[in-house]
Amino acid sequence: MKKHNFYAGPAILPAPVLEQAAAAVVDFEGMGLSLLEISHRSKEFTAVMEEAIQLPKDLLGLGDDFEVMYLTGGASSQFYMAAMNLLNDVETASYVDTGAWSTKAIKEAQHFGNIEVIATSKDKNYAYIPKGYHIPGNSTFLHLTSNNTIFGTEYHELPETDVPIICDMSSDIFSRPIDVARYGMIYAGAQKNLGPAGTTLAIVRKDLLGRVERTIPTMLNYQTHIAKNSSFNTPPVYPIYVCLLTLRWLKEQGGLAVVEEKNQAKAALLYNEIDENPLFEGTAAAEDRSLMNVTFVLKDETLSDAFLAAATAANCVGIKGHRSVGGFRASIYNAMPQSSVQVLVDVMKDFAQKNG
Numbered sequence: 001m002k003k004h005n006f007y008a009g010p011a012i013l014p015a016p017v018l019e020q021a022a023a024a025v026v027d028f029e030g031m032g033l034s035l036l037e038i039s040h041r042s043k044e045f046t047a048v049m050e051e052a053i054q055l056p057k058d059l060l061g062l063g064d065d066f067e068v069m070y071l072t073g074g075a076s077s078q079f080y081m082a083a084m085n086l087l088n089d090v091e092t093a094s095y096v097d098t099g100a101w102s103t104k105a106i107k108e109a110q111h112f113g114n115i116e117v118i119a120t121s122k123d124k125n126y127a128y129i130p131k132g133y134h135i136p137g138n139s140t141f142l143h144l145t146s147n148n149t150i151f152g153t154e155y156h157e158l159p160e161t162d163v164p165i166i167c168d169m170s171s172d173i174f175s176r177p178i179d180v181a182r183y184g185m186i187y188a189g190a191q192k193n194l195g196p197a198g199t200t201l202a203i204v205r206k207d208l209l210g211r212v213e214r215t216i217p218t219m220l221n222y223q224t225h226i227a228k229n230s231s232f233n234t235p236p237v238y239p240i241y242v243c244l245l246t247l248r249w250l251k252e253q254g255g256l257a258v259v260e261e262k263n264q265a266k267a268a269l270l271y272n273e274i275d276e277n278p279l280f281e282g283t284a285a286a287e288d289r290s291l292m293n294v295t296f297v298l299k300d301e302t303l304s305d306a307f308l309a310a311a312t313a314a315n316c317v318g319i320k321g322h323r324s325v326g327g328f329r330a331s332i333y334n335a336m337p338q339s340s341v342q343v344l345v346d347v348m349k350d351f352a353q354k355n356g
């Protein structure tokens with residue numbers, strides 16, 4: 001029996017995506033060959049890449065002023081590549097520190113240009129999204145982490161500014177529609193909400209490219225990958241194919257407005273239980289709660305092992321919280337069906353009856 005997969009990442013993928021992905025390993029589209037053993041320059045794979053580049057544009061409503069890339073090295077490589085490609089040594093970029101991933105992005109960007117941390121929620125172990133801070137108008141860009149996978153917080157409103165936003169959307173990409181005009185760049189490691197580990201989706205506004213004066217090694221230059229349709233060198237063909245399958249699935253759902261509605265319903269189901277159940281409490285500020293990663297604790301920590309055992313017995317896996325927050329984290333990405341969330345809610349209700 002398939003388990004209810006609440007892991008934070010690598011994470012759940014839609015069931016039909018896994019089935020098609022498995023079939024492609026054996027025989028890709030009736031070619032008599034596995035997708036794993038064909039050239040990335042074959043017409044079959046070139047078509048995969050073209051569609052995988054087009055669908056993010058369709059789903060997000062991106063105009064021709066944006067370019068889509070599939071890169072390697074994880075979202076973590078974008079922490080430095082973004083600044084390396086987009087920020088001159090004499091320029092300043094503003095960063096908001098909303099958790100471990102933001103902190104890492106800040107550290108790596110510091111190799112290039114001036115990095116100013118204009119707000120942080122570190123004072124409360126990142127349990128909220130800072131608001132009302134000043135964004136210097138001369139910032140080349142503002143870097144945000146839209147969803148904080150570890151701490152369970154998410155931006156529900158962007159700060160007001162004309163500065164282009166560069167956003168790490170690794171854990172909430174394609175979970176809701178976005179106002180594309182606000183963004184200069186978006187990047188996301190595939191393994192949370194899009195596909196398997198091994199590729200990173202990067203979307204960049206063309207006019208921000210070609211501005212920096214430093215020389216950039218060929219493989220680290222966005223322009224290299226854009227010019228060659230993400231096939232300058234051998235791309236991770238299989239992860240990109242699985243991303244394509246997920247993108248098709250998202251489109252079949254009816255687009256991102258429909259996906260957002262489902263995500264809101266799933267999150268509401270779980271947060272309502274956390275709020276109503278006398279044994280549990282949420283760890284993130286209510287107005288900043290993530291629709292993707294739901295973090296909560298037992299008020300009586302001595303019950304933790306028993307609760308984990310009850311969840312495991314109900315086939316719910318991956319709910320142990322990150323070590324820096326403790327407690328529990330249920331990741332309920334796009335691919336998570338509401339029925340699985342209901343199973344976890346039922347475990348919580350039952351646990352309260354037995355231990356209340």
Ligand SMILES: *Cc1c(COP(=O)(O)O)cnc(C)c1O
Pocket residue numbers: 009073074075076077101145147148149168169170171189190192
């Ligand atoms: C997981 C995660 C990362 C790191 O991604 P890698 O692909 O492992 O480098 C970065 N940012 C966020 C928000 C994440 O959730």
